[in-house]
Amino acid sequence: MTKKQKFDRLLNGMDLETAKLFRPILMHFAARFSQKTYREFASDYRVLVECNIKAMEYFDTDLVGLISDPYRETSAFGAKVSFPDEAVPKCEEIIVKSLEDAKALKNPDLYKEERTRDRIEGAKYFAKRLKGDIPVIGWIEGPLAEACDLAGVGEMLMQMMIDPDFANILMDKCVVTAKEFARLQILEGCDIIGMGDAICSQIDIGTYDAFVKERQKEIIDYVHECGGKVKLHICGDISHLLASIKDLGMDILDLDWQVDMDIAHDVIGPDVIRCGNIDPVLIQNSSSEQLEIMTGETIKKEMGRKHIISGGCEITVNTPIENLMAIRKSSN
Amino acid sequence: MSEILEKIAYCVEFGKINQQSPYPPDMKGQLGADELTKEALDTGLAPEDILKKGLVIGMERIGIKFRENKVFVPQVLMSAKAMSTAIEHLKPFFQSGDVKRSGxxxxxxxxxxxxxxxxxxxxxxxxxxxxxxxxxxxxxxxxxxxxxxxxxxxxxxxxxxxxxxxxxxxxxxxxxxxxxxxxxxxxxxxxxxxxxxxxxxxxxxxxxxxxxxxxxxxxxxx
CATH class of the missing domain: 3.40.50.280 (Cobalamin-binding domain)
Incomplete structure (x- = not known):
């Protein structure tokens, strides 16, 4: 059975007592594992894909992904992005500073812009290298995350309170680009689109419902229309948002370590695959024996439910190889 | 606490910057921390009291609500904005030494x-x-x-x-x-x-x- 078939069976609620899929979020760790700098990983799709494949083969992960940093779309919108050797790319400027800027912002041609084209090429390259046997997760920024990238986190969060017009105009443009970016990645072979909207964990449910929920749902519905599945990723504690998130219709929900997996299962329901949620700090700092125990406990709790074993968020670059391997071995 | 100091504390707690600010919606059109602080100074209240018995009280309240997950980052940012707008009126008193910072x-x-x-x-x-x-x-x-x-x-x-x-x-x-x-x-x-x-x-x-x-x-x- 291919990993794609294994994933499809999980989606359909089959083999829940026996199969346990493993998909840690690997970015800087994957680059280092292949002796590549993060600059190379984030700026060249061939490096990103090869690093992912090497890590997938070594750790026997069940899915691979195109995630690298939040600034693909921001760059396409016109912001200058720099590439430190061993850090996440840095956005050098805020390009939306006023309502006029938000109104004037043009949705970019994602094939023409270097950083978005690089990810689309990555989707194509993954498809060529893996021949459709391994599920590939593309990546887009969620509407609030992208608006924050364009306007600044503090400013955007305050604009939602003071000037809803600004927030709505900007986020609507982010939705248009998110949908198009998702469509192009699916077109080139991605099976799943990951949507990262990390900042949502920092807002209350009223603000989430007023500004974010329907926009995320619009993107998710569109990805489904395009034939893809959706993995929603919000770093941090989203316990207070689960009652709203359950309506979105995503196929996979990443849960960070602060969220109680049982409660999430009860609120979200059995149809959504929950992915998580061992604390990445513990994955880095614990012994492999301790991690085997933690993984075993998670698997025991999740037996019979739709679940993918993973860290709560990205596996840190300094995580010992044997620690990640310990999780893989104990998930089998 | 005098009525105006309580109003200042309330404006900071709920992020009411000034009269023009539409936030929070249920205080639309009302005076904010900006105008009330100026008014308090004009009526002769000690700047130190405005700081410690008004602005600081409001920030403490929002800080505790944030700790208890009763509010989230946007609300805290609005409170901080209300506070910083009000504190502009107190700056001359910091410089003259009439109001002392805690450190x-x-x-x-x-x-x-x-x-x-x-x-x-x-x-x-x-x-x-x-x-x-x-x-x-x-x-x-x-x-x-x-x-x-x-x-x-x-x-x-x-x-x-x-x-x-x-x-x-x-x-x-x-x-x-x-x-x-x-x-x-x-x-x-x-x-x-x-x-x-x-x-x-x-x-x-x-x-x-x-x-x-x-x-x-x-x-x-x-």
């Missing part, structure tokens, strides 16, 4: 880390509680912290990190700060940081929320 707090996100939202929240909450804040920004080296302490004798330091990969830089910065200024108290915070980590590296205080940092700093000058 000086130097804060920065540690080297290698570009995230600033957590650092900004702590910075705003501490400032709103009567401290002078020297914000060194993000990606701050040990040298910069040490130089800032030299420029601001008697100050205390806050180190912020969002990433597991960068929180390890706290240990080096802490060592350099303590070597240069052993009496300086060093507070640490950020998503991956914990009490265990604080004990491991020997920092003076860890708080999972901004209000904890405020309470610790206030305890140093009580």
């Amino acid at each position: 000086i707090f130097i804060i920065g996100t540690v080297a290698g880390d570009l995230h600033d939202i957590g650092k900004n929240l702590v910075s705003m909450m501490v400032e709103g509680n009567g401290w002078e804040v020297v914000d060194l920004g993000t990606d701050v080296s040990a040298d910069k912290f040490v130089n800032a302490i030299k420029d601001n004798p008697g100050s205390h330091v806050g180190l912020s990190a969002l990433l597991t990969t960068t929180m390890i830089n706290m240990e080096h910065i802490l060592k350099e700060v303590k070597a240069a200024s052993p009496e300086t108290r060093v507070l640490i915070g950020g998503a991956p940081v914990s009490e265990d980590f604080k004990n491991k590296i020997g920092a003076d205080f860890y708080s999972p929320d901004p209000q904890g940092a405020v309470e610790y700093l206030n305890s140093l000058v009580a």
